[in-house]
Every structure is written in C-alpha cells, then in structure tokens.
Amino acid sequence: MTTTTDQTTQALLDAIRARRSFALNQLSPEPIDLAAIPLMLEAARWAPNHGLTEPWRFSVFAGDRRQALSDAFGAAYRHMTPEARYDAAAEQGQRKRVWLAPVWISLGMVPALNDQGVSRMPEWEDLISVGVAAHNAHLVAASLGLGAKWTSGAVVTHPLVAQLLGLEPPARLLGFLYVGRPAVAWPQSTRRPLADLVRWETDAPPGA
Numbered sequence: 001m002t003t004t005t006d007q008t009t010q011a012l013l014d015a016i017r018a019r020r021s022f023a024l025n026q027l028s029p030e031p032i033d034l035a036a037i038p039l040m041l042e043a044a045r046w047a048p049n050h051g052l053t054e055p056w057r058f059s060v061f062a063g064d065r066r067q068a069l070s071d072a073f074g075a076a077y078r079h080m081t082p083e084a085r086y087d088a089a090a091e092q093g094q095r096k097r098v099w100l101a102p103v104w105i106s107l108g109m110v111p112a113l114n115d116q117g118v119s120r121m122p123e124w125e126d127l128i129s130v131g132v133a134a135h136n137a138h139l140v141a142a143s144l145g146l147g148a149k150w151t152s153g154a155v156v157t158h159p160l161v162a163q164l165l166g167l168e169p170p171a172r173l174l175g176f177l178y179v180g181r182p183a184v185a186w187p188q189s190t191r192r193p194l195a196d197l198v199r200w201e202t203d204a205p206p207g208a
Contacts, residue, residue, distance in 0.1 A: 015143050020187045022147030024100040027180035031102045034062060036144050037179070040105075040137035047133035055126035056133045057108035059165050066098040068164060073098065076158035094155050101178035107134050107150065108162075110171045119170065127174070134177055147182040151175050 037060055044056060061069050073094040078086070098104060109130045111119040119126070134150055141148040152175030155161070162173035 019142040021149040028183040040140045043136040043140045044133035049129040053112040059106040061104040072161045101180040103179040105177045107174045
C-alpha cells in the first residue's frame with residue numbers, strides 16, 4: 001500500500017510548519033477583529049483530554065478591559081519583588097505590556113475532582129491537554145495571519161493574577177496567549193532532520 005499526501009493533509013502540515021511565536025514588540029497594538037477569537041477557542045476545546053475532563057478555562061481581555069490585567073501584573077510584580085530590589089520602572093513595564101497586544105487569553109487548568117475531592121486524572125495529563133488546546137488556538141491564529149505567543153513568566157502566572165481569573169487551587173494559571181497583527185515579516189524557522197529524532201523499529205523504514 002502506498003500512502004500519498006492529499007491536499008487536506010498537506011494544508012495541515014503547512015499550517016503547522018508556518019506557526020510562529022511573536023514577541024510583543026513584533027506585534028501591532030492596534031485592535032483586531034474579535035471574530036477570530038471564538039474560532040481559536042473552538043479549536044482549543046477540541047484538544048484531546050484523558051477522561052474527557054476538559055480541563056481548560058479561558059478568559060479573554062481586549063480593549064479597556066485590559067486595565068484589570070495591567071493592574072494585576074503590577075500588583076504581582078510588587079508582591080514578588082523584595083523591597084531592596086524593587087524598581088518602579090520595572091513595575092511600569094509589567095503594567096504597560098498588556099497594551100502591546102490587543103488581545104490576551106488566559107490559559108487556565110481546572111482539574112475534574114471525584115467525590116473525595118481528588119483529581120480524577122493525573123495532573124500532568126490535564127496540563128498537557130491545556131498545552132494542546134493552546135497550540136490548537138495558536139494554529140488557528142496563524143492560519144488567520146495573526147501573531148501569537150504563550151507567555152508564562154512568574155508575573156503573569158502569579159497567584160494574584162490567578163485570583164483575578166477565578167483560578168484558585170487546585171486550579172492553575174499556566175500563562176496567557178496574546179494575539180495581534182504582526183508588525184514584522186513572518187519569521188522563518190528550521191527544524192533538525194527527522195532522521196536525527198526518530199528510531200525506527202520496523203523491517204523497512206519509510207524512504208529506506
């Protein structure tokens with residue numbers, strides 16, 4: 001039997017290869033059509049999840065509603081920074097970052113609990129499911145010509161920020177996917193050859 005690559009499969013591979021992560025300074029701060037966001041989240045909610053736990057939770061911040069996020073980032077920086085190392089300019093940098101991308105989508109993980117209050121599935125499986133959901137959303141963003149990146153630093157995942165989003169333990173805030181129109185040329189990238197990454201335990205490896 002010969003396997004051929006049809007147009008649908010090739011289009012999917014092309015979309016995966018074209019996805020890139022954009023730094024905030026590579027995006028335009030101008031608003032985007034918010035109709036793109038439900039498409040991204042629709043793709044996200046079809047990520048695989050063991051036990052059908054559907055652990056992902058999202059909050060979307062755009063326009064003036066980003067002010068709450070800005071305040072939370074500033075408060076998180078102050079809370080986590082020792083007084084001797086506090087830098088007012090650094091706090092302002094954390095506050096201002098939300099205005100560099102027009103849309104911020106929080107990536108939360110809420111485990112499904114049994115009657116004893118214990119997660120039905122290992123936490124790592126739910127975490128991976130949220131990761132796949134974020135990747136699905138990112139792929140759709142890229143297919144629409146939008147730049148995005150999953151940011152997960154200490155400030156953006158701080159408990160004060162998680163509290164704003166209603167992600168109290170055992171829920172977890174895993175970061176944000178920010179989205180905007182690219183202000184630079186679409187980045188190029190490369191990957192190591194597949195032969196360097198795969199060990200075939202077959203009688204006749206493909207292409208041999």
